[in-house]
Amino acid sequence: MLQLLAPDGTRTPHDELDPVLAHLTADDLRGYYRDMVMIRAADLEATSLQRQGQLGLWASALGQEGAQIGAGHAARTQDYLVPTYREHGVAWARGIEPMTLLELFRGISHCGWDPFAIRTHPYMIVLGAQTPHAVGYGMGLQRDGVVGTGDVDTDTAVLALFGDGTSSEGEVSESFTFAASFQAPVVFYSQNNQWAISVPTSVQTRVPLAQRSRGWGIPSLRVDGNDVLACLATTRIALDAARAGEGPRFIEALTYRMAAHTTSDDPTRYRPRAEEEEWAAKDPILRLRLHLQQIDEIDDAYIARCDEEAHDLAMRLHHHIHEMPDPDPRTLFDDVYAEPHPLVEEERAAYAQYLSQFEDDAEGAAR
Template identity: 55%
Template sequence: MSELFGPQTPWDTSASPDLVQLLTPEGQRVDHPDYRFTVPEGADEAEVIRGFYRDMALTRRIDVEATALQRHGELGIWAQLLGQEAAQIGAGRALRPQDFVFPTYREHGVAWCRGVDPLRLLGLFRGVDQGGWDPEATNFGLYTIVIGAQTLHATGYAMGMQRDGVVGTGDPERDAAVVAHFGDGASSQGDVNESFVFAASYNAPVVFFCQNNQWAISEPFERQSRIPLYRRAEGFGFPGVRVDGNDVLATYAVMQTALQRAREGGGPTLVEAYTYRMGAHTTTDDPTRYRLSDEVETWKLKDPIARVEAYLRRGGFAGDDFFAGVEAEAEELGTRLREGCRALPEPDPVALFGDVYAEITEELAAQRDGYAAYLASFEGVA
């Protein structure tokens, strides 16, 4: 492709004025003219940041344990998020209870923020969960495997919110928004661009949150676009912003602003969280075949968890006892996931029919009964 379109060079964002950053890789707080990190009224800022650290550390432990379980044959596959914890926790914690999330298959950190039991995630990848969690209980949709399809679902749901009268009322307990998660690779899909058209045309209360982890499986982003991703929003008529996706404070601040704009009736926003996938695309992928180890090592210096730890330690906001406590909690979580994954029961095949409609139709009931009779015919057969 480079031969057809000429050489392309990755954009250096380290000193870009367009990159929103509030916490440097060294753990230093910095100011931004348009975005500030603010916590809910009455909350203690240091406590909130300690909570972010805990969220990221436990999310990483979920990822590490799931990867190990797949390597031991307990999961069929696993989509890793190593290195993207700040983007997901910052976006997840900026949500209000009434907001709704449409994820891809990698939003384990957002699922954590929405109260989805990590064992439910493992059940999907183990192949013993026929329907996943209840979206109505968490306002967190089911994982989407079809690349980019969830952005259309999110836009349609956001348009429904408008018609339900839960946008722009001025009531903070009522006004709601939608977040559509996708990756840089998905941004090249037609579904994503169609959702941009509909969201802009109807001024839908949706935030498009793209985790640009630099690689669409084995294809670098600079071969997909001639301009930075967040600037695509201009062509559709709504704002775009690029945030340091390894900075949980900046991600939280940007998402707070974008979500509030949507809730108030201001329309869609495209947020590009500029981050890096330090692991593989999935456990079936070997990233050493298409990227340099030097690149990975460079991004390790921008580790999202390490920078928050540096800030907390340097400012005296957390000491050894706190970090030891989080590590102990991570160990307990790891044990629960290992034991719980292996203990997940095989599903009842007939139960699948109960997850199609709120009230089962006569036709579907007949299919269910016929399938149950078919399964029963094998009873006692060696």
């Protein structure tokens, strides 16, 4: 497993990865620390807001900030990112406001950003469905002539994100096949957060996840997903290779889902407390802070400022969400097809009828 920052913050030199990070300034490193603190605060607030009935659901990325901020910042502006539903750190690195994510989980938007402008696909809840899209997009880039030309401003790659459990979906195997056959410029990036709801990765795969792509001839590696610097460096190298026309790559970022699967889940039913404590000691935010303290590049004032900014962000989310409309459940049917469809209309009418049973209750409650 590639690692640059040990859990206690110690930095290990690495011949291949260090040159990729050589241009980073102390400001950059502090920026990654701030990014992780900010997105964690937004995440915790979103969980509270779901508990207060303001969101339908929330999928927390707690513990995965290093894997996500590292990979997100590794991409160039022109690269196309294809996320899952738990990619809040990646979204942050792409400049997507956390409020936009909350709108999605409140059910009042389907995406909230312009995928063309931000070069980031909408969140995907159907496991693995985004990976063939990612490969198809990469094959399109090849046909557009923006792969392997040597022009750093236009050569483009795709970063396809998915979880450990999702790696067992047929679509991921099919995506590996197409990506390898056509040498598509795709970096597959799997955050192995140890769990697919209640199924541990040890059941999901009998070999290290990183090995899975090798049967397809897709080079792979395992990186410490709680080490933001190693994630940044390895993803940057893989994206550079993809952009240069060297074909796909696969990265397994070994991390941990510190929270429940979603707000609908109770992990105390299936995972041991000791495991959670073991991973808490490997926290990606703590690790970068310890490193910056060791090299004397962060002071208490900076840490306090980040905490204040994070608190302000959480408060903004809290206040804004109360100003938002409630979703109309009947809009569920609006975007199933681009054109009206008789079966969908039938379902919409049946659902409206069902909802009408409760109208008297609502009026009663209002009185």
